Amino acid sequence: MGILNIGSQGLQANQIALQTTGNNIANVNTEGYSRQKAVLQTETGILGQGGYIGRGVSVQTIQRTYSEFLTRQATMATSVQSADVARANSLKQLQGVFEGGKNGLGAAISDMLNAFSDVVTAPTDQTARTVALSRIDETASRMRAAARTMQDIQQGTAQSLSQKTDTINSLAQGIADVNLAISRTTVNGQPPNDLLDRRDQLIRTLNTFVQTSNLPADDGTVSVFIGGSQALVLGVNAAKVSIVEDDFGDSLKNKLAITRNGVTLTLDENSLGGGEVAGLLRFQNTDLNEGRNLLGRLTLAISTVMNDQHKLGLDLDGNVGGNLFSANTFTALNVLKPVAPATLNASTTSTPTLAVADATQLVASDYEMSYTASNTVTMTRLSDGKVTSGLTFNGATSFTLDGLTFSTTTLGVTGDRFLFKPFSTVANNIKSEFLNPRALAVASPVAGQMGANNMGSLQQVSLQALINPTANLNAAPVTLTFTSATQYTRSDLAGTFNYIPGQTITGTTTPPEWSLQLTGTPKVNDTFVVKAMPASFVATNSANATALTKLRDKAVFDGVALTDGFAGLISTIGIRTQSANYAAEVSSSIATNLDKDRAGISGVNLDEEAAKLLQFQQSYQASAKMIQVAQSIFDALMQSVSR
Numbered sequence: 001m002g003i004l005n006i007g008s009q010g011l012q013a014n015q016i017a018l019q020t021t022g023n024n025i026a027n028v029n030t031e032g033y034s035r036q037k038a039v040l041q042t043e044t045g046i047l048g049q050g051g052y053i054g055r056g057v058s059v060q061t062i063q064r065t066y067s068e069f070l071t072r073q074a075t076m077a078t079s080v081q082s083a084d085v086a087r088a089n090s091l092k093q094l095q096g097v098f099e100g101g102k103n104g105l106g107a108a109i110s111d112m113l114n115a116f117s118d119v120v121t122a123p124t125d126q127t128a129r130t131v132a133l134s135r136i137d138e139t140a141s142r143m144r145a146a147a148r149t150m151q152d153i154q155q156g157t158a159q160s161l162s163q164k165t166d167t168i169n170s171l172a173q174g175i176a177d178v179n180l181a182i183s184r185t186t187v188n189g190q191p192p193n194d195l196l197d198r199r200d201q202l203i204r205t206l207n208t209f210v211q212t213s214n215l216p217a218d219d220g221t222v223s224v225f226i227g228g229s230q231a232l233v234l235g236v237n238a239a240k241v242s243i244v245e246d247d248f249g250d251s252l253k254n255k256l257a258i259t260r261n262g263v264t265l266t267l268d269e270n271s272l273g274g275g276e277v278a279g280l281l282r283f284q285n286t287d288l289n290e291g292r293n294l295l296g297r298l299t300l301a302i303s304t305v306m307n308d309q310h311k312l313g314l315d316l317d318g319n320v321g322g323n324l325f326s327a328n329t330f331t332a333l334n335v336l337k338p339v340a341p342a343t344l345n346a347s348t349t350s351t352p353t354l355a356v357a358d359a360t361q362l363v364a365s366d367y368e369m370s371y372t373a374s375n376t377v378t379m380t381r382l383s384d385g386k387v388t389s390g391l392t393f394n395g396a397t398s399f400t401l402d403g404l405t406f407s408t409t410t411l412g413v414t415g416d417r418f419l420f421k422p423f424s425t426v427a428n429n430i431k432s433e434f435l436n437p438r439a440l441a442v443a444s445p446v447a448g449q450m451g452a453n454n455m456g457s458l459q460q461v462s463l464q465a466l467i468n469p470t471a472n473l474n475a476a477p478v479t480l481t482f483t484s485a486t487q488y489t490r491s492d493l494a495g496t497f498n499y500i501p502g503q504t505i506t507g508t509t510t511p512p513e514w515s516l517q518l519t520g521t522p523k524v525n526d527t528f529v530v531k532a533m534p535a536s537f538v539a540t541n542s543a544n545a546t547a548l549t550k551l552r553d554k555a556v557f558d559g560v561a562l563t564d565g566f567a568g569l570i571s572t573i574g575i576r577t578q579s580a581n582y583a584a585e586v587s588s589s590i591a592t593n594l595d596k597d598r599a600g601i602s603g604v605n606l607d608e609e610a611a612k613l614l615q616f617q618q619s620y621q622a623s624a625k626m627i628q629v630a631q632s633i634f635d636a637l638m639q640s641v642s643r
Contacts, residue, residue: 004630008055012622013040016059017616024604032201034602035065036193064193070598071200077591079207086279088584090157091577095292097149098570103144106566108139116549120440123542131436137322137432143299147427150292154252157284160255161243164209164277171206172238175199180236186220210271227267230258248419253285287576293364294569296423299430301556304359309551310626312465313441313544318535320468321441323433352408352418360556361403363391371412421458444533444543446473446514451527457520459527464547466512477531482522
């Protein structure tokens, strides 16, 4: 019966090998499937005549072809790729907000300022005035449109983050369920290959959303950790993740939080590593936030300098000009509060406020104020992490930083923190203030008059109002009388002053009401008078329109001209997008190569499996032949005995 048993065992072993090979072929396109192999072992022989006689073959186990190292490396690379691709794709949307060309915001700003050139040449032309106001309205409209598009991107990102956290929770529960099934099957001593494949695939899929680290246990389960060390899956139990607001309740910035046993812990964004959630959080909290701040700074700076200049002019009816754009106060323009206290602040009455001190010094950033003493604070510029310490109120109510005035009427206490968002929502509701062409204040409130009997070559280079001086100059015009070619006296000041051609001469108030430049060589007793613009000349004067036109070249954005501010914005976002695209390309290449290496070990090769199919088929047939031979021998033996 020995040969019959050997044949029978060979038949069974090769049948299992054929079945395993067939299973590999059937699952060649199954995602996450690892190639399996029937591991055959010889049965220990028994001592007989002439030595040990073999007893056949048996299947030791069904082995999963698997490289833990390559699987871990490929999974981490895929996680990094997912983060980079998610951020790059989102940045492409943000880049689309700031398009160039004639339909872009930059063209609208240039057209708006250029429109005042026609008003300069024809200040009474109602059509030219109407065109200028229309350009202002169009610029405000495009600013609002850009802000709305970014709001849509914000909402889409928030919705995507919510959906992805739901998927993470589902995958985590799936891993916990598979852990339970694996722990129940490991008692038989054989690996549950299909369950192990399923768990590995769940972990790989989970890593496309959030990067994990894993720790195996003796019972066959695997614990999964995120954010460095926070347990998402512990054995057969899964925690829940969610998207929450930051410490200041800022709805425009989110963090990932994990809840276990009723306790919720907010995770540091920098600890998440890879995964789409990390990529989207980085985009939302850094890239999109910077885009809003850049647009907000552009809007606030342009509206401020244009409003300030327009308010220095007179309209067709002799009235002082008002705002061209909606007032640049933060409470008027911001949909969200520009200042938010931290949720754990001890003080509940301290409410700092913001105001623009110098529109040319603004930096596109949020700020965090931290009280280090009862009246001393540290300011952190969040865009680049620059810290300014030792700022103190010292009985005063404000201090100025980066062109912004930070004020408070009630001091906080040590440890209190406040978040300032000067620019995030400035562009949301910007609008033009009026469309009446007569109200466009293009005339200067100040005028210069050369003495009728002047004999020298004195000429006016420029004369502009710095604050509206109409009332003072109406009561007391300022007369400059030259006592020589190099000196003059002033009617509003005692003493004699040196005259240098091209040097700036200003009014006496603080801040000065007007600024004057003269050139040429005066004669003794030559005069020049600075006075309020006569009512009869208001309609034909366009000096303030000229000043508005010259704002094109005013250094407003980090030393760059106003009309180049939008180009700088496009450049900043473009560089970020280009960098993100490059990172996505590199990480995708690395992930693809590592997955190929992993698949080279664990994947199914149809040619190889076909060869094995023939091999085990022949072995199966040989074992069947062995049984047939054993049966013939047995029949012959029985016939011999029966005789």
